[in-house]
Amino acid sequence: xxxxxxxxxxxxxxxxxxxxxxxxxxxxxxxxxxxxxxxxxxxxxxxxxxxxxxxxxxxxxxxxxxxxxxxxxxxxxxxxxxxxxxxxxxxxxxxxxxxxxxxxxxxxxxxxxxxxxxxxxxxxxxxxxxxxxxxxxxxxxxxxxxxxxxxxxxxxxxxxxxxxxxxxxxxxxxxxxxxxxxxxxxxxxxxxxxxxxxxxxxxxxxxxxxxxxxxxxxxxxxxxxxxxxxxxxxxxxxxxxxxxxxxxxxxxxxxxxxxxxxxxxxxxxxxxxxxxxxxxxxxxxxxxxxxxxxxxxxxxxxxxxxxxxxxxxxxxxxxxxxxxxxxxxxxxxxxxxxxxxxxxxxxxxxxxxxxxxxxxxxxxxxxxxxxxxxxxxxxxxxxxxxxxxxxxxxxxxxxxxxxxxxxxxxxxxxxxxxxxxxxxxxxxxxxxxxxxxxxxxxxxxxxxxxxxxxxxxxxxxxxxxxxxxxxxxxxxxxxxxxxxxxxxxxxxxxxxxxxxxxxxxxxxxxxxxxxxxxxxxxxxxxxxxxxxxxxxxxxxxxxxxxxxxxxxxxxxxxxxxxxxxxxxxxxxxxxxxxxxxxxxxxxxxxxxxxxxxxxxxxxxxxxxxxxxxxxxxxxxxxxxxxxxxxxxxxxxxxxxxxxxxxxxxxxxxxxxxxxxxxxxxxxxxxxxxxxxxxxxxxxxxxxxxxxxxxxxxxxxxxxxxxxxxxxxxxxxxxxxxxxxxxxxxxxxxxxxxxxxxxxxxxxxxxxxxxxxxxxxxxxxxxxxxxxxxxxxxxxxxxxxxxxxxxxxxxxxxxxxxxxxxxxxxxxxxxxxxxxxxxxxxxxxxxxxxxxx
Ligand code: NBG
Numbered sequence: 001x002x003x004x005x006x007x008x009x010x011x012x013x014x015x016x017x018x019x020x021x022x023x024x025x026x027x028x029x030x031x032x033x034x035x036x037x038x039x040x041x042x043x044x045x046x047x048x049x050x051x052x053x054x055x056x057x058x059x060x061x062x063x064x065x066x067x068x069x070x071x072x073x074x075x076x077x078x079x080x081x082x083x084x085x086x087x088x089x090x091x092x093x094x095x096x097x098x099x100x101x102x103x104x105x106x107x108x109x110x111x112x113x114x115x116x117x118x119x120x121x122x123x124x125x126x127x128x129x130x131x132x133x134x135x136x137x138x139x140x141x142x143x144x145x146x147x148x149x150x151x152x153x154x155x156x157x158x159x160x161x162x163x164x165x166x167x168x169x170x171x172x173x174x175x176x177x178x179x180x181x182x183x184x185x186x187x188x189x190x191x192x193x194x195x196x197x198x199x200x201x202x203x204x205x206x207x208x209x210x211x212x213x214x215x216x217x218x219x220x221x222x223x224x225x226x227x228x229x230x231x232x233x234x235x236x237x238x239x240x241x242x243x244x245x246x247x248x249x250x251x252x253x254x255x256x257x258x259x260x261x262x263x264x265x266x267x268x269x270x271x272x273x274x275x276x277x278x279x280x281x282x283x284x285x286x287x288x289x290x291x292x293x294x295x296x297x298x299x300x301x302x303x304x305x306x307x308x309x310x311x312x313x314x315x316x317x318x319x320x321x322x323x324x325x326x327x328x329x330x331x332x333x334x335x336x337x338x339x340x341x342x343x344x345x346x347x348x349x350x351x352x353x354x355x356x357x358x359x360x361x362x363x364x365x366x367x368x369x370x371x372x373x374x375x376x377x378x379x380x381x382x383x384x385x386x387x388x389x390x391x392x393x394x395x396x397x398x399x400x401x402x403x404x405x406x407x408x409x410x411x412x413x414x415x416x417x418x419x420x421x422x423x424x425x426x427x428x429x430x431x432x433x434x435x436x437x438x439x440x441x442x443x444x445x446x447x448x449x450x451x452x453x454x455x456x457x458x459x460x461x462x463x464x465x466x467x468x469x470x471x472x473x474x475x476x477x478x479x480x481x482x483x484x485x486x487x488x489x490x491x492x493x494x495x496x497x498x499x500x501x502x503x504x505x506x507x508x509x510x511x512x513x514x515x516x517x518x519x520x521x522x523x524x525x526x527x528x529x530x531x532x533x534x535x536x537x538x539x540x541x542x543x544x545x546x547x548x549x550x551x552x553x554x555x556x557x558x559x560x561x562x563x564x565x566x567x568x569x570x571x572x573x574x575x576x577x578x579x580x581x582x583x584x585x586x587x588x589x590x591x592x593x594x595x596x597x598x599x600x601x602x603x604x605x606x607x608x609x610x611x612x613x614x615x616x617x618x619x620x621x622x623x624x625x626x627x628x629x630x631x632x633x634x635x636x637x638x639x640x641x642x643x644x645x646x647x648x649x650x651x652x653x654x655x656x657x658x659x660x661x662x663x664x665x666x667x668x669x670x671x672x673x674x675x676x677x678x679x680x681x682x683x684x685x686x687x688x689x690x691x692x693x694x695x696x697x698x699x700x701x702x703x704x705x706x707x708x709x710x711x712x713x714x715x716x717x718x719x720x721x722x723x724x725x726x727x728x729x730x731x732x733x734x735x736x737x738x739x740x741x742x743x744x745x746x747x748x749x750x751x752x753x754x755x756x757x758x759x760x761x762x763x764x765x766x767x768x769x770x771x772x773x774x775x776x777x778x779x780x781x782x783x784x785x786x787x788x789x790x791x792x793x794x795x796x797x798x799x800x801x802x803x804x805x806x807x808x809x810x811x812x813x814x815x816x817x818x819x820x821x822x823x824x825x826x827x828x829x830x831x832x833x834x835x836x
Contacts, residue, residue, distance in 0.1 A: 023103070023104070025108045026112070028108055032056055050126050053124075057190065060105075063105070065234060071241065071829050075154050076318070081328070083156075083332075083822050084157075084330050085156075086159075086305065086332060087335035088300065088301060088335070089132060089141060090159050091166075091647060093646075094124065094127040094129045095190050098486065098487055098491060102146075128186070129647050129648050130165060131284075132162050132284060134286060135287070136672065141335055142484075143483050146235065147813070148244060149237030150510065151818070152827055154827050156245065157235070158249070161231050162281055163282050163283065164183075166284055169605045171621065174625070176614050198252075199227070200225050200254060201307060203299065204391060206220075206221055207220050218398070226303065227254045227277070228307035229252055230247050231249075251279075253273050253277040253278065280296065280300055281300065281303070285300075286609075298388065301341050306342075322354075323350055324360060326364050333371075333821070335372055336372065337381070343441055344393075347361055350364065370817075371446040372451075372452065381439050382439070384436045386433075400427055407444060408425065443468045448821045450479045452692075453691045454480060455667070455689075456671060457476065458478075461476050479816045479821070481810075482814075483673050485811075493681050496682065499531065499534050511806075512809035512811065516804065518802060518803035522799040527799070531795055538652075542560070545642070552639075554599045554640060555599065559597065561599065561600045561657075561659040562657040562660060565645075570665050570668040571669065572770055573602060575773065580600050581742065584630075585738065587636055591632065597636040598638070601641075601653075601657075611757075622748050622755075626747050654678050654683070658683060659706075662674070662675045663773075664688060665769050666688045666710055668768070679802070685700075685706065686777075686780060687706070688707075695807070699804045704797045708777050715769060723765075728775070735775070743759035
């Protein structure tokens with residue numbers, strides 16, 4: 001044997017592969033038993049279902065780690081340009097099934113478990129998901145991690161390791177009840193704690209100036225210091241060797257402060273300090289109320305942004321000589337403004353700690369960041385009161401003032417005597433009490449800014465960020481969102497996925513455009529029958545889940561009309577309810593009306609402080625109670641609310657929908673991603689021209705989409721012309737009846753006034769224009785009824801929705817980010833022998 005390094009290492013690796021991380025059912029079964037024994041400390045007879053989940057999870061983790069080590073080694077040696085995705089939220093969902101799929105060992109694991117007399121499905125069911133996000137934004141980040149690894153892009157995702165994620169939702173007496181999400185209680189087998197990888201994060205205090213080698217410098221003397229510790233979760237791509245990681249930071253007290261307190265004899269003071277520090281990463285904020293004024297939230301944002309940047313600099317300096325070419329090594333994406341403080345922090349680190357001169361540091365900073373905006377709702381745009389900001393981050397406030405001063409000086413030269421423009425562009429809102437405007441900071445500090453669907457990006461350019469767009473139009477782009485087909489079709493809808501693969505092969509999993517090959521089958525009777533059978537199976541499964549969770553019995557042969565998403569007035573779940581009430585009234589009046597039987601299913605959490613959203617949940621339950629109990633309509637309409645909508649539950653919902661409700665007020669839903677998940681699984685959309693609905697309709701064809709309602713432009717015009725919701729109420733008897741019933745206690749006889757606030761809102765200003773869209777919506781639902789009666793026609797629409805949804809893969813979206821925003825290339829990883 002020649003004595004090359006490769007020849008020396010390969011046999012060792014192969015042996016290790018064989019004994020410890022082999023992919024055969026036998027190797028998996030052996031590793032599973034080992035882990036049950038040596039990690040969980042259990043023998044099979046006494047092992048609980050959760051022990052078995054842990055044992056299999058550790059088995060899979062070994063296989064992930066092997067890939068991760070190779071990946072890390074390769075990136076290190078090649079000094080690969082790396083994407084850093086900064087997000088305060090990652091809504092990962094359960095990991096086991098996804099990892100099995102991506103490693104290509106789902107079948108092997110199934111067989112291994114079977115050989116031990118176990119069922120893989122039961123084991124998968126044990127996993128509790130990390131709910132480290134609120135909704136679409138956090139889930140998008142998770143889809144993007146999956147695509148980044150699958151496309152072999154060197155990536156680190158950075159976020160916060162919340163001890164309590166989004167609350168669990170229970171329903172009591174029709175009301176939402178929040179329960180703490182203790183997701184770490186039984187241990188988290190996927191994460192690897194890195195107690196040696198920590199950074200100090202300063203808070204509070206004041207700044208002072210000094211000179212050093214003739215240079216004017218600023219020193220920040222903080223009043224607090226916390227420590228961030230890294231917890232890593234490997235994220236393997238689909239059928240590739242790339243395993244990137246998600247690095248979440250947890251806050252802890254620093255030892256130095258403990259010592260100080262101990263030395264003065266203040267033991268309890270030291271313990272308090274520890275508790276206060278750890279609070280920073282205790283809990284995820286639900287996205288309710290105004291973000292303003294929440295000191296802890298600003299602390300969270302700064303804490304994780306600072307840890308992430310310090311970590312990046314550490315990595316960079318392992319191989320580079322200076323931080324001055326930081327932007328060549330990293331492309332840092334800001335997932336909304338939550339991590340936007342990173343812009344000021346990178347400036348601080350470079351200028352104060354690495355002595356980079358201001359202009360150079362600003363060039364590097366602007367070249368490093370990209371900013372994705374996810375909302376146009378003014379109340380959701382983050383602004384921090386200047387006093388709060390300055391008490392927590394005094395040095396950053398100075399830096400932001402300086403960035404602002406230089407920026408506005410430039411603008412004054414370009415646009416003299418335009419004070420209004422200056423006021424709008426300023427990083428500081430001075431129209432009343434002063435605020436730091438995070439969207440302005442993010443836009444100015446980034447090389448590229450994007451919205452998440454065509455309409456949204458256009459509205460950004462014309463609205464919220466218009467002045468910035470005037471100054472630098474090329475900075476603005478659009479990347480329409482996408483979702484991962486691995487989780488949302490292959491894993492969660494195995495029957496449909498299997499049927500698709502049996503006809504067109506499995507290339508679609510990595511290249512979703514290949515679903516187009518289904519088009520010629522859309523009217524094929526045999527394929528249609530198989531398609532309906534797969535979907536019928538999913539509907540039966542959802543019906544069983546609903547029964548188990550709510551007691552409501554629904555029939556899988558009815559039209560499943562589903563709206564699942566966070567509860568929000570702009571998403572208009574109550575418009576859906578108005579239709580339900582209208583349909584109910586019609587069925588009561590015309591018992592023989594020729595309409596297909598429907599099951600209307602809702603799901604979603606309301607922010608705990610959002611009174612109206614919670615009242616809408618109660619309304620759904622009140623209507624459900626009445627409708628479901630009414631024998632006179634003979635089960636032709638049922639209403640159900642699936643509690644605790646999360647990723648795990650979602651995987652049972654999307655595959656079972658016939659009709660996907662995407663009915664937000666036009667111009668308000670930035671993109672939506674549920675709309676894509678439904679379409680991927682063959683649901684037909686009823687929707688407004690909002691967010692990505694517009695592009696979905698363009699792709700699937702107007703004939704295969706139920707469109708209704710005002711356009712975004714019309715919404716604006718109506719408002720400008722003085723919108724009067726009462727006119728609709730007075731002139732449409734169906735609407736009047738429904739609203740009167742809701743308002744008068746028809747659905748809440750014990751508390752007739754209960755829903756008055758909702759009714760007053762609709763008849764008062766109706767800010768989300770339900771009444772303006774009501775008639776169009778109800779008529780459109782009638783077109784749905786007609787279409788559903790023709791099962792062949794409907795199945796054809798369903799198949800075409802799946803066949804033409806390929807554009808909405810997160811792989812496509814990530815390719816666009818890589819080319820247009822990050823300028824990074826794939827770095828393939830080889831597993832056998834040395835990585836290079
Ligand atoms: C949400 C939008 C959705 C969009 C997701 C992902 C926030 C702030 N925004 O329409 O409301 O699909 O982001 O981009 O959560």
